[in-house]
Amino acid sequence: MCAYNLRLVNLAEESEELDAPLVFTSTTVLPRYYEEWPENGPWCFYNDLKVVKSTLYKFDIAEDEEGKQSWIKRRREIVRAREQSSEPLREWFRKLEMEREARLERRRVAREAEIKTRLKKLGHDERDMDFCSSNLAFSLVHNASPLTDKAWKGLLPKLLKIIKANHEERIELQEINRAERYSDLYDWAWEICEPKMFHLCQESNRYYNDGPALNAMTLLLKDLGNRPEVISLLDENLSYDGFEDHFDSQTPKLTDLWIGWIDEQEARLVSMMPDDTSAPEFDRPGSESTMTFGTNYDTNIPMAALPLNTQKLLRADAVFVRTPTEQNSTGARTCYLYPDFDGLPEMFTYSNLASEIAATFLASLGRPNASHLEMTSAGANLECGMCPEIGTLGWKNFIEHCLNEELYFWLTTLLGEYALLAPHRGYSALWDKSIYQPNVPAPVPTFRRISASDPMPAWWDASWGLAWPPVPEVASARKRTASTISSPRNESADPAKPCLDEERRVRRRDEGKPTTADRASNTPEADSSRSTKPAPEVASQSSESDEQPILQLGVVMSREWNMVRDCGEIRQPESDRENPPKGKNVSS
Structure with missing residues (x-):
């Protein structure tokens, strides 16, 4: 009963009409009641409240208002004194x-x-240890209970769930902040780089200025998020105001870096080209139109106003490949013309072999200094006579076709027919090596216009035909037909001309791997000097082997030519070459 009378009660809830100064109250919570009572009040003991209410009730019953006021006055003085x-x-x-x-x-x-400390030892990031975001996390961590081993064992699973949720929330927030900051950074970089973004002005697009790009400035903007200076800037764990201040301090450095980036990249690419490389001739002789370029601020600027290095890189014979090129990599035979790269310029190197192929063909066309803008403007207008099924080729695809296909094939152009001539014996091994090592000097084929006055090359095989230049069959009246192209199993598609598989292969000579002198003698220049009397020799060799049919060029030099396989045959041991497999044709 005594404990009940001494309990604390809320005066505002127990008696709204009672005057507070008549009882002993407190607006703060006493010790041992701090965590059990909410922060309101005022608080008083139940016994004091009961005495005051009972006394006032007696005065009201007796209708003694004067005595009541006198008692209230004395009661207030007692409470104040206490x-x-x-x-x-x-x-x-x-x-x-x-x-x-304070102790707690x-x-x-x-x-x-x-x-x-224990969570850090387990490998968790302190940034994910925010235990104030929820009342549950705060109560688990921020309390005065001792952290015993038993308590830790039960607490750890709960904390790991909280840390995982905090980590996911932090990463999501970082991505949002990073995206917003990168967007601001990209907009600023675009304004800085835009004056150096050149594009070709085309008449059909003169109102939009969206012709082909003439430099690799857009590649920098596409890869902006991977630049080290940008990554370090975005990875700073700064507030928005802190990021703005830090970015403003880095602005001069970034401006110089990005404006000079394109000049440095173009200078590196040009340094790999021959020293005597000149700017191309952008305008075709006799053409009524003139090439011009522009930016988003200026249009119809003469091409001569481009930086010299940019002009050199726009040559039709400036061909690049990815570096480093690995053996058996498809990228080794993929060509690129500036600035149409699929990566930053620093990932590419100049290909001597592919560029020489382009240069020799341009010279045969009478346009040795043409730009690849000119060669690509006419569209796909080149056709391989050996592979009619692939259709017409563009300039880039034509160069890749030279790298990937046969060592000898026809090429039909609007200006006439050409043949790709290359030394035969041992050439495939050198060719294959030069593809995977772009900067290693290698023999280069030549392009020649086919005419009756051209002598037969010394490397021409007797089984390929007796006449030079090769003439089409009378029946077909075409130099190259689909029926004369061999099938995937190297079988003739023409039933009227059956032929054995081995008889369709390119004949080789007995010598095996050529010496340095042999390679030197097999150059196009040597072919011209040695080709005065090859035809009678070929005729005599053919008359001695009447059993073997004369194979047409389109059949023999088919896509069954396998450089890797033939290179292995060239490098066979001496014993294997002395005893060739039965049924294999080896020309003497």
């Missing part, structure tokens, strides 16, 4: 509570620090 006398005690309790709370806080801080 409050004044209890002020030292109240202050003592306040200090005691502060000391107690030290224990809470120590517990939280110990928890974070």
Whole structure:
């Protein structure tokens, strides 16, 4: 009964009409009641409240208003005197509570620090240890309970769930902030780089200025997010204002870096080209139109106003490949014309072999200094006579076709028919090596116009035909037909001309791998000097082997030519060459 009368009650809830100064109250929570009672009040003891209410009720029943007011006055004086006398005690309790709370806080801080230390040892990021975002996380970590092994075992699974959720939220927020900052950075970089973004002015697009790009400036903007200076800037864990201040301090450095980037890349590419490389002739002789370029600010600027290195890189014989090129990599036979790269210029190198192929053909066309803009403007107008099924070829595809296909094939153009001539014996091994090592000097084929006055090359095989230049069959009246192209199994598609598989292969000579002298003698220049009397020899050789049918060029030099296989045959051991397999044709 005594404990019930001494319990604390909320005066505002128990008696709204009762005057507060008539009872002893407190607006703060006493010790041992701090965590159990909400922060409202004022608070008083139930026994005091009961005495005051009972006395006032008696005065009301007796209708003694004068006695009631007199009692209220005396009661207020008693309460006031008691409050004044209890002020030292109240202050003592306040200090005691502060000391107690300080001790508890030290224990809470120590517990939280110990928890974070253990989580760090487990490999978790401190940035994910935000335990103030929820009441549950805060109560688990920030309390005064001792962190025993048993408590830690039960606490760890709950903390790991909280850390995982915090980590996912942090990463998501970082991605949002990074995207926003990168967008601002990209917009700024575009304004800086835009004056150096050149494009070809085309009449059909003169209102939009969206002709082909003439330099690789757009490649920098596409790869902007991977630049080291941008990554370091975006990875800074800064607030928005902090990022703005840091970015402003880096602006001069980034401006110089990106404006000079295109000049450095073009200078590196040009340094790999021959020293005597000149700017191309952008305008075709006799053409009524003149090539011009522009930016988003200026249009119809003469091509001569382009930087010299940019002009050199636009040559039709400036061919690049990816570097480093690995053996058996398809990228080794893929060509690129500036600035149509699929990566940054620093990933590419100049290909001597592919560029020489382009240069020799341009010379045969009478346009040795043409730009690839001119060669590609006419569209796909080149056709391989050996591979009619592939249709017409563009300039880039034509160069790749030379690298990937036979060592000898026809090429039909609007200006006439040409033949790609290459030394035969041992040439495939050198050719294959030069493809995977672009900067190693290698023999280069030549392009010649086919005419009756051309002598037969010394490397021409007797089984390929007796006449030079090769003439089409009378029946077909075509130099190259689909029926004369061999099938995937190297069988003739023409039933009227059956032929054995081995008889359709390119004949080789007995010598095996050629010496340096042999390679020198097999150059196009040597062919011209040695080709005065090859035809009678060929005729005599053919008359001695009447059993073998004369194979047409389109059949023999088919796509069954396998450079890797033939290179292996050239490098066969001496014993294997002395005893060739049965049924294999080896020309003498």
